Amino acid sequence: MYSEAFKESLKAVEAAREANIAYEPARMTAKEKEDLLAAYHPDYKQDEFSILQIGPNKGEKVPKELAEMLQAHSRIAAGDVDLTTPDYDVDVLIIGGGGAGTSAAIEAHEAGANVMIVTKLRMGDANTMMAEGGIQAADKPNDSPAIHYLDAFGGGHFAAKPELLAKLVGDAPEAILWLNELGVEFDKAPDGTMITTHGGGTSRKRMHAAKDYSGAEIMRTLRDEVLNRGINVVDFTSAVELILDDKGNAAGAVLMNMETGDLLVAKAKTVIIATGGAGRMHYQGFPTSNHYGATADGLVLGYRAGAKLLYADTLQYHPTGAAYPEQIFGALVTEKVRSLGAKLVNRDGKVFMHPLETRDVSAASIIRECSDRGEGVDTGSGFGVWLDTPMIEKIGGEGTIEKRIPAMMRMFGKYGIDIRKEPILVYPTLHYQNGGLDIDVDGQTTNVKNLYVAGEAVGGIHGRNRLMGNSLLDIIVFGRNAGQHAAAKAKETEVGALTLAHIAAFDAEREAAGIETDAVSPKLLPDYRYNEAEQSKK
């Protein structure tokens, strides 16, 4: 139910619907895309970035809010814990109970390692749970890992690390099979053929889905499997500092009980960081689609211990965050809505772009429509453009929305908007951390031994932008990979004496650089109390 204020624009959208369905907008040329990004994409706003003055990536730029956390004080001092009497002593310590962490845990357990997962909230309270659209894999006869590679490499602006990307696409079909054999229910035709669609930037229909609960279906299955295996899961507990040994290798973490504040020491032969993304950092004041605990903790933990970041200056703003109603401001409207045929339409009912450009291009295009072009719809708390969902029913037949994107229908239905009959309003939302810790093909960081990283905390698999469906894929492929390698490495590892000396070393660096800050990191959770400015971001 839209109020009067929207009526006129809604009429224009309805009137143009038939014609807009038939209309096939041209895709932008490479040059058009470049210019558009430079002018409108948030990653190009120089004054929103700071240059790091200390640490392994000194001299490089990252978002201001991230720079503050990377250069901040530790939450603890070395003397706060006794490293000689660890509370936990395991082979593989996994930090983060999302899709990457649980995949890693299952594989490390399978390899015979003593595994432990520590996670900030509950296992599965994670970005993985929220993924709606799907997961890519080149498993159809008209497709191949090579075509998948080209799509992802181009979509990521030719910046992916080739050996990581090749692993991603090459292991993709096997990852789907693994999930299927764990009991994940993929959308299939009666003969078993996977029902696949396009995503932004794909040249073949290779998006596999489980309705629009793809991530939830994967996450709950992985969680169930972790529980079936009896893997130790310590929830409501965060890693706040890595522990190294006297050889400089990762050897555990200091943990903090989120409810009591108690500190605990976990000693491990190998450590896997699987802490996910950073949406709750609200870079540049954007709302976010991410879960409550997405605060870039893994990047901070790794950085302070000496691990290098790659592409930490690139974020993904999902083009279609909900712009209205306010209760769901920033929540994700899955790309599948566009895959199924809905087009982006401006205030005057005009289709202003091809609906399946890559995400960065789409986001920049919507920002342009709502700013310089003045073609956005005023939502009362900002601007947005229409995503004409009723087109889906016209193209795919009545019932398509309920069958293929029930979560979307429910999300808007709660606020009286029937997306089968009425279009919805969207605006870009902070969605995905493209950059992260730099790893080799075994999942180990390039400069701290026995420290592995998997999932959204990794940088370099996708380059400077990521295609829809390649992240769920990467958490499975590289989560499993990290679990296997970390377990194997644990077998041959003798942990030396534990130390937190890197905290003081980092403090000294900060002081020498003349940085004055009271900030402590990792951030752990955003604070939405009282603060009016934060309230508006939900």
Added chain:
Amino acid sequence: MENMVNIFLFGKKYTVPENLTIMRAMEYAGYQLVRGCGCRNGFCGACATIYRIKGDRELKVCLACQTKVENDMYVATLPFFPLVKQVYDMESIKPTEAVMMQLYPEIYACIGCNACTKSCTQGLNVMQYIAYAQRGEFEKCAEESFDCVMCGVCSSRCPAGISHPQVAMLARRLNGKYLAPECGHLKDRVQEIKDGTFNELLENLMQKPVAEMKELYNNREIEK
């Protein structure tokens, strides 16, 4: 100024803007949430909540991140509910009626009161999916329960002590692994990859200079 409403968090009164969800209203009131807040968007089931509007006989349940506050709303969160989760080995169990009998025998004690369905935060027909599970109709149980966020609200209302979301989880895994049709092209592709069919193609691409990759990318054929 926004319109304000009075709500009662665990019995204590707060005045909050009427357009907030219960979750945001709690934060507005000054709570720093740790429990009862996960995805903030209706997917994780962390924020199960019970409420009653003053003077109303009916006790309501909802997800706090998905529900707007109302005036005179008495709110208690239910961030944890002790569900029973049985463990099993997916490789050795079989999708037969006996499995449920073995792992979750309490489902056969359902008295058909329908309290679970009435309380489901996702509007699912919970009693029906339990009935399917009883009969070993796992495919139907999986379909009917698919949107379950495992919030546990239904279980909190069940006189028979059934852990509905765990029963459904088992049914979905059985369906996904054993009952849904096998995918031929997936198995074929995995085999082709094992055989090294694409190695050369991929290695070739990995070595190409960026200019050439750009050329290939910008001129690639896109499936309609």
